[in-house]
Amino acid sequence: MVHENKKNDILTVALAQLAPVWLDRDKTIDKICTAVIDAAERNSNLVVFGEALLPGYPFWIERTNGANFNSKMQKELHAHYMQQAIVPEQGDLDSITTLAREHKIAIYLGTIERAVNRGGHSLYCSMIYINEFGEIKSVHRKLMPTYEERLTWANGDGHGLVTHSLGAFTLGGLNCWENWMPLPRAALYALGEDLHVAIWPGGLHNTQDLTRMLAKEGRSYVVSVSGLMRTEDFPDSTPYLKEIIAGGPEGIIANGGSCLAGPDGSWVIEPIIDKEALRIADIDHQLVRAERQNFDPSGHYSRPDVTQLIVNRKRQAIVKFED
Numbered sequence: 001m002v003h004e005n006k007k008n009d010i011l012t013v014a015l016a017q018l019a020p021v022w023l024d025r026d027k028t029i030d031k032i033c034t035a036v037i038d039a040a041e042r043n044s045n046l047v048v049f050g051e052a053l054l055p056g057y058p059f060w061i062e063r064t065n066g067a068n069f070n071s072k073m074q075k076e077l078h079a080h081y082m083q084q085a086i087v088p089e090q091g092d093l094d095s096i097t098t099l100a101r102e103h104k105i106a107i108y109l110g111t112i113e114r115a116v117n118r119g120g121h122s123l124y125c126s127m128i129y130i131n132e133f134g135e136i137k138s139v140h141r142k143l144m145p146t147y148e149e150r151l152t153w154a155n156g157d158g159h160g161l162v163t164h165s166l167g168a169f170t171l172g173g174l175n176c177w178e179n180w181m182p183l184p185r186a187a188l189y190a191l192g193e194d195l196h197v198a199i200w201p202g203g204l205h206n207t208q209d210l211t212r213m214l215a216k217e218g219r220s221y222v223v224s225v226s227g228l229m230r231t232e233d234f235p236d237s238t239p240y241l242k243e244i245i246a247g248g249p250e251g252i253i254a255n256g257g258s259c260l261a262g263p264d265g266s267w268v269i270e271p272i273i274d275k276e277a278l279r280i281a282d283i284d285h286q287l288v289r290a291e292r293q294n295f296d297p298s299g300h301y302s303r304p305d306v307t308q309l310i311v312n313r314k315r316q317a318i319v320k321f322e323d
Contacts, residue, residue: 009285011167011195013221014039014047015269017202017258017277019228020056022235025084025092028055032109033099035278040103042280045132046166050199050227050258051110051176052125055084057201057254059229061148063247064240073240078152080239085114085123088136093128101134106166108173110199110227112153113139117317122154127175127199129164138162142175143184159315163191168285169221173197179210185218187311190298194220194263194288202226202254204273215261219291221268221283222261228276229254263291 016035021027032049039047051057060066060077068074086092093109100107106129113126125142140160145153161184163172172188172195179185179198188196196218200206207224215222231250234241252274260269260281268281295301 006286009168010282011046011169011285012042012044012280012282013195013223013260014042014044015223015225015258015260015272015277015279016047016049017226017228017256017272017275017279018049018053019230019233019276020053022056022059022229022233023080023084023238024235025055025086028053029095033095036096036099036105036107037103038278039280040099040105044105044280046106046108046171048108048197048199048223048225049110050225051127051201052112053227054086054109054111055081056112057227057229058149058152059253060240060244060247061151063244066148066151073243074151077239081112081152082114082121082123085112087114087116087120088128088139089116093130093136097130097134097136099134100130100132104132106130106132106164106171108171108197108199108225110175113141115141117315118154119318123152124156125149125153125175126156127160127173129171129173131164132166137164140173140175143178143181146177157316158187158311158313161187161311161313163188163193166195169195169283169288171195171197173199176200176206179214183309185214186297186309189218190309192298193218194285195283196220196222198222198224200224200226200257202228202256204255204257204271207257207259208271211259212261212265212267215263216265218297219263219295220288221263224260225258226256227254228256263288
């Protein structure tokens with residue numbers, strides 16, 4: 001018989017490494033819903049999806065000279081991307097939040113968000129947390145898009161630097177190369193994070209080293225979940241499909257690399273590459289507490305009398321109305 005306290009320490013986590021139906025919001029939502037149901041039926045408490053999965057990462061930019069100013073092709077591709085982006089306030093995630101509530105499963109989902117409080121026409125790479133009651137509890141807009149991403153995504157803000165309780169764990173998360181940024185990590189550590197969620201567009205080169213490093217630094221579990229992209233995953237309906245295909249090598253563009261590391265840096269799930277997969281593992285909060293005995297980055301091994309961090313968590317807006 002499992003002792004009740006020990007039972008409460010266990011959380012079942014699912015890593016959903018999927019390829020989107022690229023730039024097709026509704027069909028990609030269908031794939032996400034199928035994965036949520038699958039994870040729930042396998043008794044998962046949390047399922048995580050990759051960065052920008054809904055409706056997809058902007059792979060066309062580096063394959064079609066995305067910095068070509070005033071290009072008709074770039075404008076039309078961006079307009080299509082905008083049309084397929086999600087607006088949570090308009091109910092675009094309702095089918096997913098309903099499943100979360102019905103199956104009592106929490107979800108971290110990488111999206112492209114069209115932000116209504118910023119005029120409704122700029123795009124943000126947003127990591128959305130839906131709790132097990134089907135409530136959207138945070139929308140974290142990526143602080144700094146990387147390289148060519150800046151040609152289509154706007155800079156985010158600190159509003160989403162928050163954590164969430166799930167079972168014995170305190171969850172927090174960051175998008176892609178934000179995970180390299182020490183200060184946002186420090187903000188989450190200070191909030192008690194002990195399960196860090198890192199989401200990526202896909203790439204073993206991103207996850208194989210940093211996942212274990214973050215686990216050792218935070219003495220936390222770290223789940224890295226990536227998307228997958230193959231040229232065969234570009235739908236026939238994609239605007240300028242021939243130009244996108246011709247703009248780079250065919251085959252695998254983003255090879256996944258989803259994985260899970262324990263608070264001592266050891267692998268719980270080793271990186272998964274070149275295929276779609278749903279992998280599930282139990283994690284134990286007892287191991288977090290054990291590793292914190294000798295190092296706690298915001299606790300007994302911090303020196304707030306010497307170094308402190310100030311975080312602005314206000315949601316950015318261009319105008320404040322006083323009616």
